[in-house]
Amino acid sequence: xxxxxxxxxxxxxxxxxxxxxxxxxxxxxxxxxxxxxxxxxxxxxxxxxxxxxxxxxxxxxxxxxxxxxxxxxxxxxxxxxxxxxxxxxxxxxxxxxxxxxxxxxxxxxxxxxxxxxxxxxxxxxxxxxxxxxxxxxxxxxxxxxxxxxxxxxxxxxxxxxxxxxxxxxxxxxxxxxxxxxxxxxxxxxxxxxxxxxxxxxxxxxxxxxxxxxxxxxxxxxxxxxxxxxxxxxxxxxxxxxxxxxxxxxxxxxxxxxxxxxxxxxxxxxxxxxxxxxxxxxxxxxxxxxxxxxxxxxxxxxxxxxxxxxxxxxxxxxxxxxxxxxxxxxxxxxxxxxxxxxxxxxxxxxxxxxxxxxxxxxxxxxxxxxxxxxx
Ligand SMILES: Nc1ncnc2c1ncn2[C@@H]1O[C@H](COP(=O)(O)OP(=O)(O)O)[C@@H](O)[C@H]1O
Ligand SMILES: N[C@@H](CCC(=O)OP(=O)(O)O)C(=O)O
Numbered sequence: 001x002x003x004x005x006x007x008x009x010x011x012x013x014x015x016x017x018x019x020x021x022x023x024x025x026x027x028x029x030x031x032x033x034x035x036x037x038x039x040x041x042x043x044x045x046x047x048x049x050x051x052x053x054x055x056x057x058x059x060x061x062x063x064x065x066x067x068x069x070x071x072x073x074x075x076x077x078x079x080x081x082x083x084x085x086x087x088x089x090x091x092x093x094x095x096x097x098x099x100x101x102x103x104x105x106x107x108x109x110x111x112x113x114x115x116x117x118x119x120x121x122x123x124x125x126x127x128x129x130x131x132x133x134x135x136x137x138x139x140x141x142x143x144x145x146x147x148x149x150x151x152x153x154x155x156x157x158x159x160x161x162x163x164x165x166x167x168x169x170x171x172x173x174x175x176x177x178x179x180x181x182x183x184x185x186x187x188x189x190x191x192x193x194x195x196x197x198x199x200x201x202x203x204x205x206x207x208x209x210x211x212x213x214x215x216x217x218x219x220x221x222x223x224x225x226x227x228x229x230x231x232x233x234x235x236x237x238x239x240x241x242x243x244x245x246x247x248x249x250x251x252x253x254x255x256x257x258x259x260x261x262x263x264x265x266x267x268x269x270x271x272x273x274x275x276x277x278x279x280x281x282x283x284x285x286x287x288x289x290x291x292x293x294x295x296x297x298x299x300x301x302x303x304x305x306x307x308x309x310x311x312x313x314x315x316x317x318x319x320x321x322x323x324x325x326x327x328x329x330x331x332x333x334x335x336x337x338x339x340x341x342x343x344x345x346x347x348x349x350x351x352x353x354x355x356x357x358x359x360x361x362x363x364x365x366x367x368x369x370x371x372x373x374x
Contacts, residue, residue, distance in 0.1 A: 012050045014168045015041065016159035020176045021242040022057035028064045029088060035096050040248040041136065042100035047252060050131045052166060054139045054159040061085030075147055082143035093138050105130050107139045110146035114161045117317025117334060124165050154222040160229035171230040172251060173223050174242030179258035180220055182207045199231045199261040231263035281332065283312025283320040283339055292324045295331055295373065301364035302371060307346040314339050333371035336362045
């Protein structure tokens with residue numbers, strides 16, 4: 001049986017393309033390969049799959065534009081190369097996607113943008129809005145101001161965090177090998193491809209040699225760790241050869257390609273568990289009876305109109321406890337407004353938020369995707 005057929009058909013994918021693959025091992029951008037992937041991604045969009053592309057390669061493109069043949073060691077040199085190379089990357093994607101009538105949007109992020117709760121909500125809001133608009137977000141690390149990935153040459157982690165951020169069903173990591181082998185195939189010609197494994201299988205990291213190529217440098221270890229991170233919000237990961245013929249299209253047809261690392265939990269359940277455990281409770285939001293009923297029975301978002309009181313010292317994006325009038329906890333969730341703003345809008349219709357605060361982030365106090373019933 002084709003084991004990948006058992007995986008539910010994904011609706012939202014993060015596709016990550018590594019430096020080695022993108023730059024044909026350092027010889028400038030491989031435009032033929034980029035044209036091929038973008039053509040496939042355009043078809044996936046037509047099938048209704050929402051896509052976020054996480055693309056490495058800024059340093060490699062910058063090095064090539066500067067005529068540097070060796071990856072520099074000084075961080076500022078790497079950062080300068082990345083800033084320069086990022087222009088080449090986005091130019092390439094924009095021109096290729098344009099042929100299919102698709103717009104791209106550049107999103108530069110750091111890990112902190114995803115772990116800081118307020119920025120998490122902002123990044124999530126921007127990316128999901130871009131997806132609704134039919135745009136392809138092209139994400140890379142913001143190498144000018146952060147150096148998590150550039151130092152380790154590992155955009156795999158960033159791709160996994162993006163998968164968490166947008167509740168992706170699937171993280172596809174395109175790389176220069178056909179997938180994960182039971183030993184590094186560069187030094188072990190007899191190594192066998194692992195076609196499928198549970199993401200928490202402890203033997204996986206032992207298979208992945210630590211070192212990797214000269215351009216991207218994270219290797220397979222970072223890909224396996226990324227798969228574990230992605231699994232927190234229920235995403236399955238496929239590590240697969242980007243050079244395989246029609247690789248993305250065949251994956252969308254549920255063909256077994258590369259290495260499938262299964263998350264083991266359904267996305268919604270996993271995501272809610274992850275949210276509930278992600279930080280401490282910073283405040284309390286007391287609901288009226290109507291809001292309690294709506295949350296419990298129809299799983300809708302919490303609007304300010306259904307809130308009687310708020311307390312604590314929470315900021316936008318913090319975790320708050322939602323209680324009934326008697327103080328019993330009903331739910332927990334990430335709140336869209338800080339305590340001062342929340343105090344002013346509770347009991348009011350969402351259409352009044354802008355008049356009261358002078359701005360409006362979201363119409364909900366807590367969006368249902370960020371709410372867990374307890
Ligand atoms: N068990 C393994 N299976 C496959 N590749 C491995 C394994 N262990 C180490 N590697 C190395 O990891 C490299 C891919 O990682 P990396 O160079 O960081 O690529 P990318 O730029 O695509 O992120 C492969 O070229 C391979 O040499
Ligand atoms: N953000 C940087 C470095 C990221 C990187 O090399 O990652 P990868 O090739 O995925 O292992 C870049 O775009 O060059």
